[in-house]
Amino acid sequence: MAEPVLHLQGITKDYGEEVVTRVLHGIDLTLRPGEFAALMGPSGSGKSTLLNLIGLLDRPTEGKVLIQGQDTSKLDDDGLARMRGRALGFIFQFHHLLGAFSALENVMMPLLADRGRPSGEMRERGMALLQAVGLGERASALPSQLSGGQQQRVAIARALVTSPALVLADEPTGNLDTATSGQVFELLRRFNVERGTTFLIVTHDPRLAERCDRIIEIVDGRILRDEPVPH
Amino acid sequence: MPFELFVALRFLREGKSQTALILAGASVGVAVIVFLSALIDGLQDSLVARTLGSQPHIIVRAPEEAARTLTRSPESLIQEVRPAQRLRSVDQWQQVREVLERTPGVEAVSPVVAGAGFAARGAASRAVAIRGVEPEPFSRVIDVSSRLVAGAWRLRGTEAVIGQELAKDLGLEVGDRLRLSTAEGRAETFLITGIFDLGNQDVNQRWVLVPLKPAQTLLDLTGGVSFLELKVMDLFGAQGLAEELQGRTGLVAESWMTLNAQLLTALRSQSSSRYMIQFFVIVAVALGIASVLVVSVVQKSREIGILKAMGTPTSKVMRVFLIQGAVVGGVGSVAGSALGSGLALFFASLASNPDGSPLFPVALEPRLFLTAAGVALATGLVAAVVPARRAACLDPAVVIRNG
Numbered sequence: 001m002a003e004p005v006l007h008l009q010g011i012t013k014d015y016g017e018e019v020v021t022r023v024l025h026g027i028d029l030t031l032r033p034g035e036f037a038a039l040m041g042p043s044g045s046g047k048s049t050l051l052n053l054i055g056l057l058d059r060p061t062e063g064k065v066l067i068q069g070q071d072t073s074k075l076d077d078d079g080l081a082r083m084r085g086r087a088l089g090f091i092f093q094f095h096h097l098l099g100a101f102s103a104l105e106n107v108m109m110p111l112l113a114d115r116g117r118p119s120g121e122m123r124e125r126g127m128a129l130l131q132a133v134g135l136g137e138r139a140s141a142l143p144s145q146l147s148g149g150q151q152q153r154v155a156i157a158r159a160l161v162t163s164p165a166l167v168l169a170d171e172p173t174g175n176l177d178t179a180t181s182g183q184v185f186e187l188l189r190r191f192n193v194e195r196g197t198t199f200l201i202v203t204h205d206p207r208l209a210e211r212c213d214r215i216i217e218i219v220d221g222r223i224l225r226d227e228p229v230p231h
Numbered sequence: 232m233p234f235e236l237f238v239a240l241r242f243l244r245e246g247k248s249q250t251a252l253i254l255a256g257a258s259v260g261v262a263v264i265v266f267l268s269a270l271i272d273g274l275q276d277s278l279v280a281r282t283l284g285s286q287p288h289i290i291v292r293a294p295e296e297a298a299r300t301l302t303r304s305p306e307s308l309i310q311e312v313r314p315a316q317r318l319r320s321v322d323q324w325q326q327v328r329e330v331l332e333r334t335p336g337v338e339a340v341s342p343v344v345a346g347a348g349f350a351a352r353g354a355a356s357r358a359v360a361i362r363g364v365e366p367e368p369f370s371r372v373i374d375v376s377s378r379l380v381a382g383a384w385r386l387r388g389t390e391a392v393i394g395q396e397l398a399k400d401l402g403l404e405v406g407d408r409l410r411l412s413t414a415e416g417r418a419e420t421f422l423i424t425g426i427f428d429l430g431n432q433d434v435n436q437r438w439v440l441v442p443l444k445p446a447q448t449l450l451d452l453t454g455g456v457s458f459l460e461l462k463v464m465d466l467f468g469a470q471g472l473a474e475e476l477q478g479r480t481g482l483v484a485e486s487w488m489t490l491n492a493q494l495l496t497a498l499r500s501q502s503s504s505r506y507m508i509q510f511f512v513i514v515a516v517a518l519g520i521a522s523v524l525v526v527s528v529v530q531k532s533r534e535i536g537i538l539k540a541m542g543t544p545t546s547k548v549m550r551v552f553l554i555q556g557a558v559v560g561g562v563g564s565v566a567g568s569a570l571g572s573g574l575a576l577f578f579a580s581l582a583s584n585p586d587g588s589p590l591f592p593v594a595l596e597p598r599l600f601l602t603a604a605g606v607a608l609a610t611g612l613v614a615a616v617v618p619a620r621r622a623a624c625l626d627p628a629v630v631i632r633n634g
Contacts, residue, residue: 057540057628078544085542096537100245112234113543158541
């Protein structure tokens, strides 16, 4: 069997110094290459905390996060940043594009941050992805000149430009209307099928979750349900 | 273009009004420094030039005469009497002159015979300073020839060049005759060939420049000179050179810096007040740049969080803001230098002396611009350190969550 893209071992997370609040209680989770999983749970259940830990934006109190078999607890902050840049892709609820840069520049940004200088190859990859999300014509537009759906598609292209093993999407359709939501979701699905990229999608929407291959539900810092979705 | 510079320039371009404000602040700061330095340098230069217009840089003369006791016994009751200082010649002055002329850093050496006398024309007479000189070397030490108001710089036989105040007092013009006499009763008549204005009333009133030979005769110093006057290459190195010459010749060598200690103190305190002003201007500019950049970090915290989440290392995030500080400092120094020079030149053109020279002379030197640019760049960088560290410390998870 292929090496897991993500492996969580007994993850706990505490907040606070004097009054310690345990947000996650010993989470074990494995994602295999090509999986398309939904992470569900009510507000305050700890799913955002978990997503931050998986995204290497935070460190667990106990337990280990392994990305493609590599133990990330031994990495320093810059090592984590490098790992984020190369192995992970992020799609946020509010697209979070950089307002001062064009759509193409936004897509190229993770490559640029990693390698330091722009190259023709970066530009080609960025352009190819923009075309793949149907925005080849709008490459030079600023985020403010794009609609909400278009912005989120640029954000998806940006998340995929480094060919990450795992893409973390935090309510990627949270602030889009139903039709646009459907399109954006289809786009994620398409990249999953065509490229074999693993996706972990946080969502509140049970209908979207039902269209994933696996649903992981977290309540009060524990995994309550983790089962495949029969299609 | 490297990633950090690319992002820094875009951030600056995005916050147009902020960038304009911070650039204006840096430019005005640099302009103040350039303007102030140009003005103070110019004033100091002109002050020194005026002072040295009628003074040599170094005077070499014989040591003063002193009585020497014959006994060394400390118990003996001996009163030392200070002898009156008579007019004496520098021993072997021709050889001394050669030694001085060969010393590196010495530009010109002029032997001078000087003593007191009376100038008389008809019933009017004035006390004057008789100065016997060799015209060519003397005019290299004190530039009389370019400051003549009438006649020519010519001293042959019994010709004399006098100051304009003396000419006025005695009603003399070029071509008139002037009778010089000394306390010892010697006298000689001179033909006026030129009238000078050395910018110093006392000098204009008292100096009578005559050739060396008749002065030696008048002052009973045949073949001798009272002192040697020097011009040096490095004006502010005159003191050191004077000390060196003193050791080399065994004579007394005094620089203009000793003779004008008061002026030098004034120049120094002027310079130190200027450094104070510069220091506070730099602090104000640095605080301005820092505060605007801090605001910019707060406003851009979401963007910074995204950059970090995408894998940008902390060091690169820091550099983005350091570069912004450096760019502001760099552009500010260019704009400020232009503004400051313009202001200085405008100021210099406002008022002028009767002779046409500016009342506020300014000295704009390349060194000044280089200093200003260096200071502005360093200020920008230092001012950006705190904001850059703040940006680098932002927790991406927090800022992304809070939008």
